[in-house]
Each structure stands twice: as structure tokens, then as C-alpha cells.
Amino acid sequence: MKIAIFILTAIVFISSPLCASAEEKKPEEGKTATGNVSVTGQYTDIDGNRAKFNEYRDNREGIGAYIGAEGRYETEEYYMHGEAGNIGYRDQQYRIEGGKWGRFGLDLYYDQIPHNFTEDAKTFYSKPGSNHLIYPTQPPSTNINTWNSFDYDVMRKKYGGGIKMEMLKPFFFNVSANRENRTGTYPFGAAGTTPGGIAIELPAPIDYTTDAVTFQAGYSKNPLLMSLSYFYSTFDNDNNNLYFRNPANAATAALTDALTLPPDNSYQKLDFKGALKLPMRTKFNVDLGVSQAKSDASLLASYVATGGATPITLSSSTFNGKMETKSYAFSLTSTPVSFMDGKIFYKYYDRDNRSDQITTTDAAATFTNPLFGYKKNKVGAELGFRLPSNFYLSGAYTYTHVNREREDIPKNDDYLYDLGLRWSGLSFMVARLGYERLNRRADFEGQDLGGAEPWIRRFDAATQTRDTFKALLDVFPVENLNFSLGYKYKHTDYEDTILGFQDMAGHEFNFDVDYLLAKRIRFYGNFDFERAVQQQFQRNLNLTTPVFDPAITTSTNYNWTADQTDKSYGFTVGADIYIVPKKWTLKLQHSYLKSNGDSDYTYLLDPVTLAGMAPGGRAQNNIDIENWDDYSLRYYLAKITYQPTDALSCAIGYAYEKYVYEDAQYDGYQYVPATTGTNGAYLTGAYRDPSYEAHIVFLNLSYKY
Amino acid sequence: MRKFLVFLFLSSFPIFLVGSLMSGETQSSEGTVGIATCKACHPKYYESYAASIHSKKAIPDSPANKDGCESCHGPGAAHLEKMGSGGAGIFIFSKKLADAEQKSARCLSCHSETPRINFWDMGRHRAAGISCDNCHTVHSGTPKNLKARQPDLCFICHLSIRAQQNKQSHHPIKEGKVKCTDCHDSHGGFGTKMIAANSANELCYKCHAEKRGPFFWEHPPVEENCLTCHAPHGSNHSKLLIDKPPKLCQACHDAAGHPGTPYTSFETFRGSATGSKNRMFARGCLNCHSNIHGSMGPSTRGQTFVR
Structure with missing residues (x-):
């Protein structure tokens, strides 16, 4: 916070109108001071979920005053810029930079980013957000009126600065450092017993500190650039475990269960970048990087189960995580003749997992943690041709080979083809067309694995064919009119997939317009539409007598599908009406955003078998979900601005915002639907009903100099 | 594979050394008329130039230490001879009179030595026919001479991304807490989709x-x-x-x-x-x-x- 006060003091100094007026009285060659100070008085009335309304901001209910300032002071040799926003609020930010032109520069910043998830959540645990969650008597009360209230929110406070040195040109040197403190309470969860059992939502602590420092030194003078950088970062979590009393284990109520939290870690990276201009407008570029991430943690020696604390036998009680990556990239870009651009490149990325492998024996089994790593080789070429009549035709081909330490799909080969056509033959428009084809081939080895693995194709690596078409039109027929139209169609066919995502397709349409009419009214607007469909094919398997082959159907081993459709659209229409140019301006704006999702389920069973399934009453037409992340956001703004002088302006306005959210997973929310079994849960209200409605009246005074 | 990469790495140094002996490009001052002449006919453009970083003489290679307006627009003698009509005889940053490659080349004649711009040739922006003046204005005192603030500037072209960040779950981009350039190298780089990292995860871990x-x-x-x-x-x-x-x-x-x-x-x-x-x-x-x-x-x- 001290850094924020320092930055604010400096900003106030350079944004001071006194400073400006002094300059006006005695102007000096090349000396300028500009800036503005803005004060907004605001009344906000929020009905509903304040956390969602303020997800990343701090608009407080009731009356508030919001101050922002920006200042620039420059001479022929030196400069200083500063800006501050929402001073004193949870989303306040400050930045100041200064230096000597062409010689050196310094910057300092302080930024707070709130992330509000849920306000007024409830839990029977005392001290929600601490690393030790307890409650007095077993079982916990199911009367939520007796529970503790708290907020789920996380605050990031990030501050840092840097120095850039250019005084020894062509040599340069940069150093920067920053720290981020992240604090708050976040919804975690745990299974009460496993497998099966209740779900427990836990208000977990966030007490993270991340430090980072970067050094960069290099040489840049045509035809050569060389740059070496070193990045070092540490992550420190004040809580490596979340201890909690587990309501699922009544016989061992006094025992403390534990959920592991992200471990402390460190990361460092050394990176060399170089570029060399060669004859024939050709350039050779290189990027060579090596990095290492490390973590360490003392492993828990037992876990809590129904029978009490169950010991775990470990081959080592300490886990040392170590990940090394190597990244090499080489590229040759060229424009050997005026009508042709070319590029060839090769990239190599290796994630080498050198963490400890520890053998664990618990009541369920003996196993060793596998180490996941992968290698990726990518090679490609791009060509572009300037054709007659202002056509530009481009084509690209990229081949990627991935080797990963994974049993089901250890290898992938990607063949990516890209074609583009641009036309700028008319002085008032540019048209672009693009087509991309990905053929991914997977080396599937799941047929040798047990269970349903021979039929599962995980979509991140499964064989697929993906087609993407794009079209974009920018039109600017007259000086004061611009509009853009965009369309994109993307279709992914997971052609070998039996269980998993089989098909994904989506259409997107975007439109944007801006028109200044007779220098008196500026109309602006946009419209976005998207329709996305996912088709999924899965198999229900009986727990005790599973029949894995999807070709066989029994009453408890059968296939099912889910077709999900998301339709979204949104628009903004607005006008800036210059009632008296440079004196009175009226701004009117309306935005609307709507998304409608549904999931169409089909049990691939005959009606008789389906009718016999528990719970009764299921049929093909009553299992679908109609509200699948449905939401709408409506926004209105009316603002009138009066500018008595070039420097001074005042504005008064009204804004209305209404957000409505409906989702099958949250409708009819219950904190304790049951206390045992697979319907059981102790929830806290995390993400429950984020709908809100807000009215905002504001008065703004702004002074510019 | 490893031997090959070591060979490639080591062999790149002689190439750098040989290349470093090659001379850079030079600009001719022949046919220039001087900044006062430009100012006489274009006072508003001059004012905006004077407010910009390009007018700072403290910067050794700035236009102020070269030929002023003519550093970017080219020698003005022919322009004067043709009575200056419609940009005749001179280079202007107009969609009608110059293509993206020509306009960017003007800027890169000085800025190609700026380390973060050095990989412009590798980026998607160049391939898509975007030139420096799509985002930057030469005549301005705005931060980094940008025509607008992020993300609005990027959304002028990236309509689909604008639509996505309006969705109910989003990074705080429109709230001004995350900038497009926090994740992307707008001037080009080695990352896929111009991300400022060697892999998506490496990028995400910077904040997470x-x-x-x-x-x-x-x-x-x-x-x-x-x-x-x-x-x-x-x-x-x-x-x-x-x-x-x-x-x-x-x-x-x-x-x-x-x-x-x-x-x-x-x-x-x-x-x-x-x-x-x-x-x-x-x-x-x-x-x-x-x-x-x-x-x-x-x-x-x-x-x-x-x-």
C-alpha cells in the first residue's frame, strides 16, 4: 500500500492544475503539462447478487465518490506520466512512469483486482476461510439459519516496477520485479467418503504470495539483435493443507481430515532471442529457452476414513517436484521479391518431468505416481503472394508431432493447412477469406487397456478433422462511416471416437458500425451471434457387472447421448448527440446480451427398459435440460455532458443494469439436500443465483489541462 | 536430436557475426525542404507532431534529429513542385495511396531496432496486411502513440474476441484489469497465436x-x-x-x-x-x-x- 501512496502523491503532483497554470504563465520551449482530474459522485442501488454485479470492480451500494487522475509532464529531455483510478476503492490502480527520452525509463505500479464470487455464503464451519475448519457437535446442524455467513472473494494486490536502460544503445538492459499478494476465500470441495458418499463444500483459504523478477540484456542494431533474459519467480502458499472436520465420518468425528492445497514452488527460465537480417530481405530468428519448476511438500501419512485414521506407507515422506522444459524455435522469414513473402520455421518443446516417484500403499492399493511429460516437434512453411488487382493469396502448412507419456494416446501427428485470400482492390473496403484444415492422427493404444478404455477417445488428443472458414469485410465508404462484418464456421469431427465428444460445430457472426452524421450525431452499434453444438456419446456401466462393449445393451449397461446447443447473441446500439457542438452532448446507449443453452439427452434403450429404470418416470422427453447456463444482461445508459470551457466538463447520467441467470444445476438450490449417500451434500451457496438489478445515478466533474 | 540442436545453436553464432559486419540501411536527405516549410502549409499536423514523442530531440534517432516530417513522409521537394495536391509527390499513410507493407516499412526503417518489434516479420499481423498505422498514430501525444486504449483498439478488428469477452465468464478485460498485450505479442513473436510465451501453460502460470x-x-x-x-x-x-x-x-x-x-x-x-x-x-x-x-x-x- 505504501507504494500506492507514493505513486498517488507523484501523480497528484504531476496532474496538479497548479502545475499546468504555472506553465501557462511562463511557457518554455518543449515543456508541456497535460492531464485531467475526474471526480464522480454516484448513487448505486443494487437488488440481488452484489458479488456478481461487482465481480471485478467495487461499485458500492449507496453514495460513493470515485476519483481518477491522469497527468503527463514532459520537457525536451525528461518525461513523467501517471494515472490513478478509483482511488481508495478495492479496484484502485496507480501507475507512474518517467525517465529521460532515449536514455532510461522507470515505472512503478500498484493494482488491485478484486474477484467477487458469492456474497453471504453460509457454512456450519467456524472460521470460514481459515486453514482449520471445525464445528462443535456431530452431526453438524442442518438449520442454515444457525450457520456462519461469509463472502467468497479473492483480492489480488499486485505491485512492482522496472527500469529500462537505452543510454548505451545499441545495447539495452531491462530489469523488472513484482509481487502479488492474493488473499481471500475460495470454494473448494471434498468427498466425504470415497468412493461414493456425500460432497462437502469447503471455504478454503487463499493466502498466496508470488514474486517475480526479470532481467534482460541485449544488443540491437541492424542487422543483428541478441537478447538474453532471465526470469525467476516464487510462489508461496501460507496453507499447504486445509484441515477440516469431516461430517461423513461420524464414528471419527474428532479426527481431522485434510485436503491438500497448491504447494510452494519456484520457477526460473533462461531465454535467448536473436534475429539477423540477411540479404534479399531475409531474416533469421531464433529463440532458445530452458526453464525449471520446482516444488516440495511433506506428504500426509494418513487419511481419514469411516474406520478412523488410515495410515499410508510411503517410500519417501517428502515429494520433490521438478519439471524441466526446453524450447527451441528457429524461423526464416523472407520477402525475396516484392510480390512474395515466405516463412519457414521449426519449433521444439520438451517438458521433462523429473519429479520424485513415490510408492504409496494404502488400504485400497499400492501404486506409484506416474510422471507426465511430453515432446513436441513442429515444422511449417508459409507463403504469401501479392497478385494483380490488389489480391493477396497466402498458404501455410504445419506439421506437428507430439510424443507424450500417456497410455491411451502417446503420439499425435497434426497436419494443418491454411489458405487465405485478401482483396483491397477498392479504396473503401478490405475483404478477407480464410480456410483452415486440421487433420489430427492419433496413435491410439487404449485397446490394450482395461475397462472402457478401448472405446474412449479423449478429445484433447483424439483423431479429428477440423474445418474452419472465416470471412471478414471492412467497409469505409465515406469518411465518417465504417462497418465490419465477420463470419466464422468451425466444425470438428472426432471421426474415430466411440465414447466422448464426437462432433462440435459452431457458427459465429459479428457486425460493427460507426457513423458520424453531419458532425452532429455519432451512431454506433454492434451485433454478435453464436450458435455452438456439441455431440457427446457415452456409456452407462453397471458398477458391479460392467459390460464395456458399446455394441451390447442391457438394462444397466447402455449407451446415452447428449447434444448440447448454446445460442448466444448480443447487441449494442448507441448515439452521441452533439446538441451544441463542444458544449452539450447527449449519450444514449442500450446493450443486450443473451445466452440460451440446452442439453438434449437420449438413453439408447428401448422404451420398456427405459420405463423400468429407477427412478420411475423417466422418458426420452423429460430428461433434457432446458436451462443450461442461460443468462441475459440488459444495460441502459443516458448521460448528458456540459462543457462550459475546453478544460472543464460536467456530466450527469443514469445507468441501469439487469442480469438474470438460470441454470439447472442451481435452480431450487439446497444447502443440505441430504446428509448421507450420493444425494448428500453440505453446500455453502457458492455461485448460487448471481442475478441482480442495479440503478446508478452519477454526476461527474472533470478538469482537463 | 540433441546434437542437431546444439549444432544449430552453435552454427547460428557465425551467421550472427558475419551479419553484424553488414551495414544497416541509410536514408537520403536529398530533396528535403525542411520542417518550417511543412509547418507553413500544415500547421495542425505540425502541432500534433510537436506533441508526439517523434519531436523529441533527446532521442538520438528521432525524426527531430533527422529530417523532421520528411523522415517519414520522404523528401518534400517534389511535393512542393506539384503544389501539394492530394499527397502528390510525397509518401502519406493513406489506405488509398500506400499498402500496409509500404507503410510499415517506413516505421521499421527506424523501429526495426527496437527489441520488441524485431520479430514483426514473424507475426500474424503482418501476414494479415496490418500496418503500424492501424494501431498507432504518428501525430499524437497519447501513450505509445496508440489510437485507442486496449481492449477497444484490438476489438476494432477482433470482433469475435470482443463477443467472447462479453460472455458471463471472462477475464477482467473489459474491466481494464487485463490487457490483450499481457498475453499477446502484438508486434510478433515465436508463440502460437502470438502469445507471449513458448506454451499456453507457461503463459497462464504467470498469473496462476x-x-x-x-x-x-x-x-x-x-x-x-x-x-x-x-x-x-x-x-x-x-x-x-x-x-x-x-x-x-x-x-x-x-x-x-x-x-x-x-x-x-x-x-x-x-x-x-x-x-x-x-x-x-x-x-x-x-x-x-x-x-x-x-x-x-x-x-x-x-x-x-x-x-
């Missing part, structure tokens, strides 16, 4: 260091690419997920017991199912499997990310 691990139990698709499950520019589904749990999780995890169970309207809070509902309502799978990015729990419970 708690996901960095290394974890005792890893979730391989998570470690390989965050974008397998997340849509970074915005999503209709919470946590920027490409789909909702349990459906998203089931696409990969179909096994005996609850992973393969169809969770339908019967398993919601309002549904009449007599079991398995806590795998569907609220956060679905994440009600129990909250350590989905990796776990330090040594038992089977860590293996299934429930501890």
Missing part, C-alpha cells in the same frame, strides 16, 4: 502460479494445455470452461460407476432421482474433485483429486 506445481498427482491434459478445458477469451460456462461439468469431465472419463452415469434433469436439485445427484447439482464433479489441476495427496484420494 498456484497451478504451476509440479504436483504429486498430475492431470495430464491440464499439464499439456490449459486450453483443453478453458476458453481464455470468455465462455458461457463458469470458470471459462468450454463445457459444464459433469459433461465436460465425462467426455474423457467413462468408467463403471458414476463417471459414465447420465446426469439429467432427474439429478438436479429439482429432479426426483434417488441417488447420484451430488455429482450433478451445483459444481458437478468439482463438488468433490476440486484439486483437478493437481493434487499433493499421496493416497488414492489424491489420485482422484478429491484431497
